[in-house]
Amino acid sequence: MQKHIAILGSTGSIGTQTLDVVRSHPDTFSVEVLTANSNAALLIKQALEFRPNAVVIGDESKYEEVKQALINTNTKVFAGYDAISQVVQMDSIELVVTAMVGFSGLKPTTEAIRAGKHIGLANKETLVVAGELITALAKKHAVNLYPIDSEHSAIFQCLLGEWHNPIEKIYLTASGGPFRGKGKDFLATVTPEQALKHPNWTMGAKITIDSSTLMNKGLEMIEARWLFNLKPEQVDVIVHPQSIIHSIVQFEDGSMKAQMGLPDMKLPIQFAMGYPDRLKSDFPRFNFIDYPSLTFEAPDAETFRCLYLATEAMKKGGNMPCILNAANEVAVKAFLDKHISFPEIPELIEKTMAAVPFKTEMDLLEYIDTDSIAREKAHEFAGISI
Ligand code: NDP
């Protein structure tokens, strides 16, 4: 029996690796839906190879190009962002892999859960923004959220067979990013080109910048808190530059379980897709002799203030993580566009967190509202007109 999947963001780093997994297991998976933002050429190529039931291109100006290219196939072509939220509800889909980037993942993920689809969750921003709502909705519709983020996949793997045993705390491992050990003077000189070079992982631009500021680890703390139903004080971060141990669970007897392997996103992607089975793979194997020392150090949340800000947002709750996320998305884009410097990223986020009204009673519309107010404020603080 094949598992029928939809991949939202199939043209990105996670999306293309998800298709690599499908390609290696054609009897196990079949592709029902693929979606992209504006990369029509790659979406067409993928559709011709995997023959999905439907594709969606977010950017409506690319509709004709995609439609014409797939005219002789049975693939239905749709365009626009609302169409992404609609196709995820198709009866034939069992698992939706959410590999879009940023806040854009929230609405389609919500709709997929409402339609009873299990989620392979890469789009961490969805849980950062609206973790309480999403986890409650998943419970209501008996939908599983399978983590794809490597740290969360590690925690999930450590918890197998342990569901009845309470977690004392978890440690999310962090590589430390390309600027580990650097001081504030150095960070003031950092260019987008330098920040886009991650030591251990090849990923999309937004998460690569988030990794360089340590915001990625902050977002992951919030993601973990919701996925594993933890209190903020049960979530800790440890820097582990080799990225071999992907995260650790500490149980109430003091015992710790860790999951390890070479840093390759295909492993957690495949685990989420194949759960509960471990599918055979030919991914390179870890060799202990190549890594005679695995090292650990405390994160520097004083120099990398984004980690501190995310921790504060997690503790505060309500709409604060949503404000943090919106401001961060604006700040990352402004940095990549060279409107602001690297140290201005946390400054912009902190100012926005102080400026947007704090709320605790949230629903989907309130999150959308908070997101747009926060974006407006962040643009204003960055001196960018929208
Ligand atoms: P990429 O930027 O490589 O890919 C993003 C994908 O989403 C592309 O297919 C893009 O389409 C599409 N997309 C972007 N914006 C929109 C939008 N507004 N509406 C619809 N589709 C959109 O990102 P990654 O693959 O690196 O990351 C995806 C998610 O997974 C992120 O949330 C990230 O945090 C998370 N993640 C990624 C990891 C990684 O190793 N890359 C690891 C762990 C988590 P197009 O190509 O047309 O622009």
Ligand code: MG
């Ligand atoms: Mg991660």
